[in-house]
Amino acid sequence: MAGREILLISLIITMFLAPCVKATSIMGLLENSDAFDGKIVTVRGEVIGVLVKGDHAWVNILENGYAIGVWCTAEDAEKISVVGDYTHIGDTIEVTGVFHRACPDHGGDLDIHAETLTLISPGHEIPRSLSPFLTALGLILLVTGILVTVFVRVKKREPFHPLGY
Amino acid sequence: MIPKLGREDFEIIGYNLGKIFNFLAILFSIPVVVALIYGEIDTIPYFLITSGVTLILGNVLIFYTCTKKPMELKHAICLVALTWVLASVLASTPLWLANATSSYLDANFESLSGFTGTGLTVAVDIDHMAHSVNFHRHLLQFVGDGIGIIVVSLTILGRTEISSVLAFRGEAREEGIRPSVVRTSRTIFGIAITFLLIGAIMFAIAGLHEGLDLRSSIFDGFCHSMTGYATGGFSTRSQNLLYYHGLWYELVGMVLAIIGALNFNLHYVVLRGKRREILDNIETRTFFFTLLLASTLISFCLLSSNVYSSTEAVFRKGVFQLVSAHTTTGFATVPSPQLALMWPALPIIIISIAMLVGGCANSTSGGVKALRVGILIKAFFLEVKRALLPRSAVVRGRFHHVEDSPLTDTVIKGAAMIATGYLLLFTLGTLITMGYGYDTEASMFETSSALCNVGLSSGITSPSMPTGLKITYMLLMWMGRLEVITVLVLLAALALGIWRGKEWREEKSS
Numbered sequence: 001m002a003g004r005e006i007l008l009i010s011l012i013i014t015m016f017l018a019p020c021v022k023a024t025s026i027m028g029l030l031e032n033s034d035a036f037d038g039k040i041v042t043v044r045g046e047v048i049g050v051l052v053k054g055d056h057a058w059v060n061i062l063e064n065g066y067a068i069g070v071w072c073t074a075e076d077a078e079k080i081s082v083v084g085d086y087t088h089i090g091d092t093i094e095v096t097g098v099f100h101r102a103c104p105d106h107g108g109d110l111d112i113h114a115e116t117l118t119l120i121s122p123g124h125e126i127p128r129s130l131s132p133f134l135t136a137l138g139l140i141l142l143v144t145g146i147l148v149t150v151f152v153r154v155k156k157r158e159p160f161h162p163l164g165y
Numbered sequence: 166m167i168p169k170l171g172r173e174d175f176e177i178i179g180y181n182l183g184k185i186f187n188f189l190a191i192l193f194s195i196p197v198v199v200a201l202i203y204g205e206i207d208t209i210p211y212f213l214i215t216s217g218v219t220l221i222l223g224n225v226l227i228f229y230t231c232t233k234k235p236m237e238l239k240h241a242i243c244l245v246a247l248t249w250v251l252a253s254v255l256a257s258t259p260l261w262l263a264n265a266t267s268s269y270l271d272a273n274f275e276s277l278s279g280f281t282g283t284g285l286t287v288a289v290d291i292d293h294m295a296h297s298v299n300f301h302r303h304l305l306q307f308v309g310d311g312i313g314i315i316v317v318s319l320t321i322l323g324r325t326e327i328s329s330v331l332a333f334r335g336e337a338r339e340e341g342i343r344p345s346v347v348r349t350s351r352t353i354f355g356i357a358i359t360f361l362l363i364g365a366i367m368f369a370i371a372g373l374h375e376g377l378d379l380r381s382s383i384f385d386g387f388c389h390s391m392t393g394y395a396t397g398g399f400s401t402r403s404q405n406l407l408y409y410h411g412l413w414y415e416l417v418g419m420v421l422a423i424i425g426a427l428n429f430n431l432h433y434v435v436l437r438g439k440r441r442e443i444l445d446n447i448e449t450r451t452f453f454f455t456l457l458l459a460s461t462l463i464s465f466c467l468l469s470s471n472v473y474s475s476t477e478a479v480f481r482k483g484v485f486q487l488v489s490a491h492t493t494t495g496f497a498t499v500p501s502p503q504l505a506l507m508w509p510a511l512p513i514i515i516i517s518i519a520m521l522v523g524g525c526a527n528s529t530s531g532g533v534k535a536l537r538v539g540i541l542i543k544a545f546f547l548e549v550k551r552a553l554l555p556r557s558a559v560v561r562g563r564f565h566h567v568e569d570s571p572l573t574d575t576v577i578k579g580a581a582m583i584a585t586g587y588l589l590l591f592t593l594g595t596l597i598t599m600g601y602g603y604d605t606e607a608s609m610f611e612t613s614s615a616l617c618n619v620g621l622s623s624g625i626t627s628p629s630m631p632t633g634l635k636i637t638y639m640l641l642m643w644m645g646r647l648e649v650i651t652v653l654v655l656l657a658a659l660a661l662g663i664w665r666g667k668e669w670r671e672e673k674s675s
Contacts, residue, residue, distance in 0.1 A: 030502040048292040049408060051376030058376065058410045060402075062292055066500075067404045086205060086295045101507065108478025109410055110503055126293075134210035134262070141217025145190065148224040156231050 026066040033101035033110060041099045041112065043068070044120060047080050047090035059117070061093065070095050071106065072114035082123025091123040177240045178247070179230030185248055186223025189255060190216045192308060193301075196259070200297035208297045211259040219255050239658065246655035249309075249643055253277040256305055263298045265289065267628045270635060275302065277639050281646035282310025282529060284398025284495030284620020285638065287628045291403040296384060299401050303388040306397030310529050310618070310646070311357050311425075356432050357394060360424055364390030367417045375411035389496075393421035396530045398495020398620030405497040415481055418496045419488050426452070426492035426524025428536075430567050447564045448525050451539035456491050459519050460484050466512045483512065486621065491519040493530040495620020505607050505623040513606045513623070520613035520621075521591060531618030531645055533587050537580035540564060544577045586649035590616055590641060597637050598625065611638075616645040 026043055029036055045061030045068070057077035059070045062084065072095070084090030097114040100106075105113075194216040200208045236244075256279065257272035259265075266272040271287045278285045279302050288294065288302070365387040372382030385401050392399045402408035406418055424432075431449060434442045443449050460483075467473050467483045482499050489496045497504075504513075523532015547562040554560060562572030570576070594612035599605060607623040614621050615638040626638065644652045 027502070030500050031506060033503055033507055049402070051410065053376045060404065060408055062403070065290070065403070066502075067292070067402075067408075069404075069407070069410050084292055086203075086293055089293075101503070102473050102478055102482070104475060104478070106410060107412060107481040108473045108475070109407065109481075109498075110500060111410075128205070128207045130207045131210060134214065138210035138213030138217065141221065142213050143217075145217040145220030145224070148221050148228075149187070152224045152228045156228065 026061070026063045026068045029068065029099060030066055030110070033099075036099045037101040039099055040096060040115070042094060042096045043112065044092060044094045046084050046092055047082070047123070048084045050077050050080055050083055052077060059093070059095075059114075061095070062090075069109060069111045070097065070114050070117070071103075071111055072097075072117050076114060076117040079117065079119050084123065087126055087128060089123050089126060092120040094118045094120050173232070173234060174240060174243075176230040176232045177234055177236055178244050179226045180232050181236060181240070181244050182247060182251070183223045183226030183230065185244075185252070186219050186226065186255075189252055190220040190223060192304070193219060193256065193259070195304060196297040196301045199300040200295070203296040205295045205297050208259075208263060208295045211262040212297070212301070214262065215255060215258040218258070222255075239654070242651050242654045243658060246643075246647055246651050249277075249280060249646060252309075253280050256280065256301075259298060259301050260288075263295060265294055265298050265302075270632065271628055274635050274639055276305060277642055278620070279303075279305030279397070279399065280309030281618050281642045282306050282395050282397040282493070282531065283615060283618040283642045283646075284392065285615060285622060285626045285642075286399065286620075287626065287630075287635070289628055291401070294401075300384075300388060302399050303391045303397075303401075306395045306399055307357075307361070307391035309395075310397055311361075311391065311395030313353075352433055353429050356429060356436075360394045360421070361390050364394055364417070364421045367421075368393075368414070371411065371413040371417050372409065374413050375409045377409070389418065390421065393418055393494065393496065394425045394529065396422055396425040396492050396494040396524065396528075396618075398489070398497075400496070404500070407498045407500065412477075412481060415485055415498060418494075419485060422488060422492040422494040422496065425494070426528050426530040428525040428527045430527055431525070434567060442567065445565050447539040447543070447566050448534075448536040451542070452491075452525055452535035455519070455522055455535065455538070456488070459487055459491065459515050463487050463512045463515050466509060466515070470509045472508060487516060487519055490516045490614075490619055490621055491522065492524050493520065493532055493617050493619045495614070497621055501622045501624035504621075505610075510606045513610050516621070517606075517609045517613040520610075520617045520619045521587060523617050531616075533584045533617075536566060537584055540572065540576060540580040541584060543572060544580075547572065583648055583650065586653075587616065587645070590644060590649065594637060594641050598634060601631050601634050612641065615641040618642060618645050 026045060029041065029043065043061070043063065045063035047059060048062045048067060049058070049060035051058040052074055055074050057072060057074050059072055059077055059080065060067055061070060080091050080093065082088050082091050094117075095112055095114045096116045097112045099112050101110055102108040103111045103113075194212055197209055197212050200206065200212070253273060253276045256276035257269070260275050261269050261272035265288050266275055267287075267289050274287050277283075284306070291299070368386030368389050369382045372386055373379065377385065388399075388401050389406075391397070400406065400408075406415055409415075428446075428448060431442060431446060463483045464479045467479050473479045473482055485496075485498050486504070488494075521532055522538050523534050524530025526534040526536040543562060543564055547560060551560045563569055564572050591609075591612055594616055595605075595608045598608035598612055603611070603625055607625055610621070610623040611625040613619065625634070
């Protein structure tokens with residue numbers, strides 16, 4: 001009897017949660033956009049862009065090489081402090097919201113309208129340093145190139161031209 | 166009899182190639198300025214190495230092949246075909262050193278895609294790419310496809326008139342705007358710079374309107390203007406123009422792509438006050454007619470199949486992708502997996518055909534070109550008319566392209582030859598792609614995109630695609646940019662050279 005009750009409760013819970021799907025990846029959303037259309041999804045990704053438009057904002061998130069736009073309130077977007085670029089890894093956020101394969105409010109864009117936006121981990125700077133070996137090689141090659149240019153012009157008695165003509 | 170290439174011929178080719186390398190060395194050093202502006206000091210050595218190597222190679226070639234002999238058509242064709250390959254190999258160095266691609270082959274794919282104005286990308290992490298490296302990618306498209314490397318290096322920087330004429334023909338830009346080719350090239354350069362600046366300002370304003378910060382809107386605007394006018398399609402973002410989620414940004418992209426796809430001759434004539442030329446010209450008529458027809462068909466397909474439910478969505482997704490394909494630009498507002506999996510087969514096929522038709526001749530776009538398609542349609546109707554009239558009736562065709570010209574058999578044969586070349590390569594490319602296990606529509610789409618230098622993708626092009634397919638697409642991009650014939654002449658000359666060399670060795674040994 002207890003087994004049947006548990007089964008019944010599970011069925012009821014499943015029915016209520018039917019439109020709410022946990023997506024594991026942005027790639028999964030892109031490849032199965034019909035299946036996820038209009039459902040509540042949860043995705044995680046690195047912030048690669050924030051475009052504020054009045055009291056709302058577009059937050060573009062990236063995960064495993066695939067990106068998607070999230071439409072959220074400007075207030076939610078303010079939680080983001082680091083946007084990913086060459087010198088930064090952006091904040092990682094988790095978004096729960098309604099997925100649209102062709103959003104009727106945004107000219108058919110594939111997007112998520114966020115209901116909640118949570119900061120999972122803050123972004124950080126990527127240390128970039130000048131390679132002494134590559135710098136030395138670059139300078140040597142450039143100086144050699146210039147010397148060879150001068151040598152060829154003198155040897156072949158070609159008129160000097162700023163661009164080698 | 167086909168003339169063979171001897172030592173003197175190689176000297177002429179080598180000497181001019183050396184000159185072009187010297188120009189490229191300067192071009193490859195320009196991103197250093199961007200690196201300094203954005204404080205990306207660590208990327209500077211990549212460009213110094215590339216410039217240095219190119220300068221050394223260029224001058225070594227000049228030293229060993231120095232000649233004052235004039236260039237002939239065979240030299241120009243070989244020079245053009247070789248330049249595109251060698252320039253791409255050299256331009257791939259910064260991409261490879263910056264780890265912008267996952268292999269050296271991918272770096273070559275990316276730079277060839279840049280130089281030919283294709284826009285198919287195998288870059289691994291565009292969103293974290295250095296501004297200087299990203300600028301380098303965009304600059305390749307602007308110079309390679311927007312104005313033409315050889316035309317720039319041989320004419321604007323002062324080479325002889327004859328060599329310029331020949332190189333001009335080799336680069337698939339057969340008509341001159343002005344009596345002198347040097348002047349023509351300078352006019353092309355002037356037009357390109359004007360539209361580049363206007364486009365950059367418009368993109369920057371649109372970027373600010375969409376909520377982008379000032380710094381990013383200026384950089385993105387300048388880069389997108391370079392690739393939009395060049396009908397290249399590279400973007401500073403992995404989502405391409407979808408990143409901006411804005412109608413105005415997309416409109417600027419569309420307008421700039423259409424401007425880039427129009428004949429330089431038309432720009433010049435219209436700028437001189439002959440606005441009626443837009444309506445009278447067979448090429449613009451064909452281009453806008455096919456654009457309108459395909460837009461209507463695609464809109465109908467997407468609405469009736471419920472892919473998009475509003476007119477705005479159909480315009481921003483359907484018509485935008487079509488304009489991008491027809492002008493051979495490659496800007497996208499639909500992610501590749503969605504395009505391949507959500508769109509029905511018919512719009513994909515329509516876009517593939519639009520890519521094959523391409524933009525106008527003597528423009529920055531690829532494909533068979535609207536002028537040739539217009540001539541072939543006219544010739545078709547002329548033949549029908551001939552069949553209906555009595556045998557004694559004289560039927561002569563005419564077409565208007567800047568000036569009235571007779572529709573001769575030579576004109577028709579020329580157009581048919583190029584169109585046949587493209588169709589053969591398209592069939593071959595599609596079959597090869599299908600051989601790797603991809604479905605028919607996606608294979609047709611990706612092959613048209615590579616061959617006609619478009620850049621839209623159905624998801625096949627990626628760093629993980631098979632090596633054989635990468636090489637196939639690289640060959641298609643190269644042959645498509647040079648309109649097939651130039652490459653065939655080079656291959657024939659090389660094959661003939663090898664065959665005659667073998668004959669000579671046999672004679673010597675006997």
